Every structure is written in structure tokens, then in C-alpha cells.
Amino acid sequence: MRITGRTTLFVIFGDPVEHSLSPAMQNAALQAAGIDGVYIPWRVKAIGLPTAFESIRGMENFGGANVTIPHKEQAVSLVDELSSEAASVGAVNTVIGRGGRLLGANTDGQGFLRALQEEAGFVPRGRQVVILGAGGAARAVAWSLAEAGVSKVVILNRTVERAEALAEFVSRGSGVSAIGHGLGDRHISERVAECELLVNATSVGLAASDPPAIDGALLRPGMLVCDLIYRPRETALLREAKKRGCRVLGGVGMLLFQGMLAFELWTGQKPSEGAMRAALIQAIA
Numbered sequence: 001m002r003i004t005g006r007t008t009l010f011v012i013f014g015d016p017v018e019h020s021l022s023p024a025m026q027n028a029a030l031q032a033a034g035i036d037g038v039y040i041p042w043r044v045k046a047i048g049l050p051t052a053f054e055s056i057r058g059m060e061n062f063g064g065a066n067v068t069i070p071h072k073e074q075a076v077s078l079v080d081e082l083s084s085e086a087a088s089v090g091a092v093n094t095v096i097g098r099g100g101r102l103l104g105a106n107t108d109g110q111g112f113l114r115a116l117q118e119e120a121g122f123v124p125r126g127r128q129v130v131i132l133g134a135g136g137a138a139r140a141v142a143w144s145l146a147e148a149g150v151s152k153v154v155i156l157n158r159t160v161e162r163a164e165a166l167a168e169f170v171s172r173g174s175g176v177s178a179i180g181h182g183l184g185d186r187h188i189s190e191r192v193a194e195c196e197l198l199v200n201a202t203s204v205g206l207a208a209s210d211p212p213a214i215d216g217a218l219l220r221p222g223m224l225v226c227d228l229i230y231r232p233r234e235t236a237l238l239r240e241a242k243k244r245g246c247r248v249l250g251g252v253g254m255l256l257f258q259g260m261l262a263f264e265l266w267t268g269q270k271p272s273e274g275a276m277r278a279a280l281i282q283a284i285a
């Protein structure tokens with residue numbers, strides 16, 4: 001990589017940010033596209049985020065930015081304009097510069113849908129889905145599935161109030177039937193038995209010693225079990241699901257496709273999927 005006076009700068013804001021795989025994936029895409037650009041991590045605390053956004057607003061060679069944990073919600077108030085998805089979900093993961101103005105977008109939900117369709121051949125329309133978790137990722141996934149026409153969304157979360165609040169947000173915003181339960185609720189087995197897609201959007205599974213995010217006995221053969229976690233690539237939930245005859249999908253595809261969509265928004269070009277996927281897999285390993 002050669003950095004010159006003409007090099008365009010792309011950044012990712014987060015705290016911490018050293019775990020992020022986006023620099024590896026996006027620099028591979030820039031290189032494959034022959035763009036004179038570099039993508040760098042920018043670790044910033046919440047208190048410094050407004051100043052960081054002012055810096056990119058004034059940067060003439062700004063190419064684009066990603067926003068990751070814990071800044072996605074705060075970024076909503078720091079941009080000049082929001083895409084409809086970012087406004088609906090209340091979170092920004094991608095920032096595009098337009099002549100000194102900043103547009104906030106969110107590619108997480110579309111990235112997830114694309115992974116579902118391209119890597120698992122799953123068409124959400126008319127299907128019942130269960131989502132484990134009620135944090136930021138669960139919100140983006142629940143919203144995108146509702147927009148894609150699922151018939152019912154069930155949210156299961158450790159903190160029941162958050163499950164109910166997310167279900168209320170989905171049903172009020174999209175009109176799709178949605179219900180929230182705590183993880184100990186007696187209705188859980190029925191809800192899981194009825195669904196065709198189960199998505200783990202909790203952080204249970206990030207540690208190698210974590211148990212499956214839900215009791216494996218509840219899983220049915222044939223259902224698609226998706227874990228948003230991408231490191232490790234195969235969580236205890238996915239191992240358990242495979243044993244029980246379920247189809248499985250890990251989190252690498254969502255990470256890849258949200259990044260590809262961001263690249264396209266910044267540059268107007270389709271990135272090389274092969275180069276980005278190879279860089280991701282190498283960084284995960």
C-alpha cells in the first residue's frame with residue numbers, strides 16, 4: 001500500500017476498535033478496486049465522538065466511515081441526514097460524505113438479509129422467526145426481517161422488558177406481529193417449535209467456553225439456525241444445531257455483506273467479494 005498526498009481516507013470509529021475486522025476487509029477491497037485509499041481504525045470515546053465527526057466533516061479527502069460499538073446510536077445525532085433504514089433502526093453504521101454534509105446509513109440489516117438469501121437460500125417472506133437478544137444487532141435484524149415480510153417475530157431475551165420493548169418497536173413500526181418473552185418463559189418451547197428461522201443476536205457464544213445460547217433440545221430438524229457471532233466461526237449453538245439436523249449459518253456473511261454495501265455507498269463501485277471474503281477469513285483465523 002502506498003500512501004500519497006492524494007490518498008483518500010476511510011475510518012472506523014469504535015471503542016475498543018482493535019478487534020475490528022473491517023480494516024482488513026476494506027483495505028483488501030480498496031486494493032482490489034485500484035482505489036488510492038486507506039481504511040484505518042479510529043479509537044474514540046463517546047465524549048470525543050462529536051469532535052471526530054467534525055473532523056471528517058472538514059476533511060477534503062474523506063472517503064467514508066463505519067461506526068461500531070458503542071457509538072452506533074450516538075452517531076444518529078451527529079450526521080446531517082439519515083437513510084430511512086438508519087432512521088427506523090435508530091443506529092448508524094456507515095457515514096457517507098457529500099460536500100461537507102454527512103449522511104448516516106445502516107447496512108447491518110441488509111447485510112444480514114443478503115447473507116440469509118445468498119448463503120442459506122432462505123426467503124423470509126411469510127416465515128415465522130425467533131430472535132435471541134434485544135440489543136443493537138437484534139434490533140437491526142428484527143427490523144430487516146419485518147421489512148422483508150416475515151409473518152411473525154418472536155424476541156427472546158434475558159431481560160424480558162427489553163424483549164417486550166423490541167417487539168413493540170417492530171410491531172408498531174412495521175405492522176408485523178411481534179412478541180417478546182424472557183428466556184425462562186414457559187411459552188418458549190412452543191415459539192421455537194413453530195419457527196423456521198432462529199437467530200442468535202446475543203453475545204453468548206463469543207467465549208469458546210460459552211454454552212449454546214438456547215437449549216438444544218428445543219431445536220427441530222430442518223430449521224435454519226443462524227448465529228451472528230463470526231469469531232469463533234462455529235459456536236456451541238451451531239454445533240448443537242448441526243447435531244440435531246438443523247441447517248446452520250454463521251456470522252461471517254453478515255459482516256461481509258454489510259461491509260460490501262458500505263463500500264458501494266462510499267465509492268459507487270461494487271467491491272470484490274472474493275478479495276473481501278479472503279481477507280476476512282484470514283483475519284478471523
Ligand code: NDP
Pocket residue numbers: 069108132133134135136137138157158159162201202203204206228229230251252254255256258
Ligand atoms: P448488545 O450488547 O447490544 O446486546 C447483547 C445482547 O446479548 C443482549 O440482548 C443481552 O441481553 C444478551 N446477553 C448478553 N450476555 C448474555 C448472557 N450471559 N445470557 C443471555 N443473554 C445475554 O450487542 P450487539 O447487539 O451489538 O451484538 C450482539 C452479538 O451480535 C455480538 O455477539 C456481536 O458479535 C454480534 N454481531 C455480529 C455482526 C455481524 O456482522 N455478524 C454485527 C453486529 C453484531 P440483556 O438485554 O439481558 O442484557
